[in-house]
Amino acid sequence: MSEAPTEDLLRELAPQVLGALVRRFGHFDTAEDAVQEALIAAADTWPRDGVPDSPRAWLITVASRRLTDLLRRDQARARREVTAARWMLPEQWLVPAADRPADADDTLILLFLCCHPALTPASQIALTLRAVGGLSTAEVARAFLVPEATMTRRISRGKQRIRDSGLRFAPPTAAERADRVAAVLHVLYLVFTEGYARTTGPGLLRADLTAEAIRLTRLVRRLLPDDPEVTGLLALMLLTDARAPARIGAHGELVPMAEQDRSRWRADQIVEGVALVSAALPRGPVGPYQLQAAIAAVHDEAPSAAVTDWAQITALYEVLLGLADNPVVALNHAVAVAMTRGASAGLALLADLDGDARLADDPRLPAARAHLWELTGERAAAREAYRMAAARSTNLAQQRYLNARAEALSDDVTGG
Template sequence: MPAIPAEDLLRELTPQVLGALVRRFGHFATAEDAVQEALIAAAERWPRDGVPDDPRAWLITVASRRLTDLLRRDQARARREETVARWMLPEQWLAPAADRLQDADDTLILLFLCCHPALTPASQIALTLRAVGGLSTAEVARAFLVPEATMTRRISRGKQRIRDSGLRFAPPTAAERADRVAAVLHVLYLVFTEGYARTAGPGLLRTDLTAEAIRLTRLVRRLLPEDPEVAGLLALMLLTDARAPARTGPHGELVPMAEQDRSRWRADQIAEGVALVSAALPRGPVGPYQLQAAIAAVHDEAPTAAATDWAQITALYEILLGLSDNPVVALNHAVAVAMSRGASAGLALLAELADDARLADDPRLPAARAHLWELTGARVAAREAYRMAAARSTNLAQQRYLNARADRLADDPPVAG
């Protein structure tokens, strides 16, 4: 079996090492700093000296020594120093590689802690990517197009909130568990969405974010193998990401699904995603991620855009609408209705969303309206709506696509009926 690249190994071990330290000592913020310093030491030494036989134990040793130093500098250190002085690197930290159940538990608890509802969504995402994903502060800042100093403050506020609130490094109670799992899944979904359709910047995709979201969701899936919504979210990500190779043209331009070369879609991800959602749906209550994955599966299994089963997609969106009051779901349902029952029916549903304040600045509503007006032959209205959608978008690739659609409607003569 080929060796795992050192960078990938460090990223995989980060939550295990951090979880072990926080479980032993508490002090999430200080432990996180100690782990980061251990990772820096590994990045400097391993390429020169080689990867240790037990890299996890090496990282824990280095991080724990650094944590001891940091705790000793704390003004209120007396009792902690006594605890640290009594603690020796025990055999369980050098346990055989096969005995990693506690590592998995620690990683899941770490996810719960980073996604605690006491934190803001921005802090949840930042802490998850930093603590569990192993990304540096600079990498997280680049991912969300903010200065590193801004992201540093955001992460610091999150760690301060954990410290001040007294949040424990422990599994949630039975009463909290469902909500806490939902928070973890929501954060991972947001990370994936930002990677697949970034809200701002020159390009459309951030493959590093989509890959990290899929990796972390796979981790949660291993830890919670019986949870159908975890399986649903992983399936949704795989089925959506499968289209990424065909989603942009040679110059980074957006290619809509109907015009994509489906031979470039990743067949292995589609097969895995379909298998996951097919197994999850019969197992228990159907949640929104399973339904979205089922919709994605219908799209991905269609050999051509024309062969898409829009009636089935419409029915799935109607079930999804019954689970939550989500304006984006309502918008997508309207488009599905247009494709299955006619553009006029879809436009009527979109008109009902015109006054929804949650979509006031969202480019997707005028873009959908423009597309349906174009289908009906209302070229002037469609052109104006495309321009409105472009003005609302903060992503340059989307802006160029929407403006190009508007320009085409201005230049091309109408097709005779």
């Protein structure tokens, strides 16, 4: 087996193996170390010896041995073993994964554990992105718009809290689910977003993350079929991911929505997503994921960029702005206003975001301003804004696109 398929398989199995270890032994932090060692061993031996018949079982076996070794080396071995025994679940939860119901998916239980109310909301999301989403600490930090050192401390505190609190690895009760759903949905949204628009790396997409986010959201919806925001998030993911095949050009370049070949969009996901959001909206109350899904549906149902119903999108963003103070929503609203009332109106709204520290290093604000300046004919200003956006971006595909826009405007300015 080639190296890339092996890496993809390991990435898919990692949260499942971690969930299995924590379910059986506890010790979240030490279990994560053991899983990492098992993944390294697999990456070294599988390409040479072949993938075992049951790769998940192989990883669990190796990780369990590593975990035992790590615990034995600890000076507090006796105390830890007592704690591990206390944390173990009743016998019915120790049956093989294949014999357990779908709702007992170890990855989903791990997700709810990371979103336990004993943790702060920030730690819930950060820890889940690391343990379930497979993001690096640097990627999680960028998702939160905080320094990497800050995120490292936040994740460490989350692990310490789980270790010290004696939390059981078990499915949440009905009452506990209600308390954790908001954090779970936020986590899944961030995992999907990182997969759809990578913060780092040479490519734009990480299909493994978008697929995992959609899979987990389907599991949560199976658990909570009547929650309109769960349904809204699933609809948003499907409607957004439907455009993925058209977002990348023949040479790996970013293709903006207005220039995408819409015949390449996934029609089945659009149909499912529209049906989901149409079913969720009448249930009320309307939440942010439902509204974002409704916006995505307007985009996806437009046969071309030219006939997009920007007035409806603007109205939906205004409702969304009333629900939360989110600078990215405000930025998108400004662009929608520009498409309905003119670029100057959108630029005036973008000016209000200049002092927002949450966007201080974000490429989206100068990129949006560059686009609107380009529409007004302010090519020199647009060129500099595109360059600023490229300098702020940490994704190579995005950098190339922004620099190409700046260069095109440089040619225009020189030629003029």
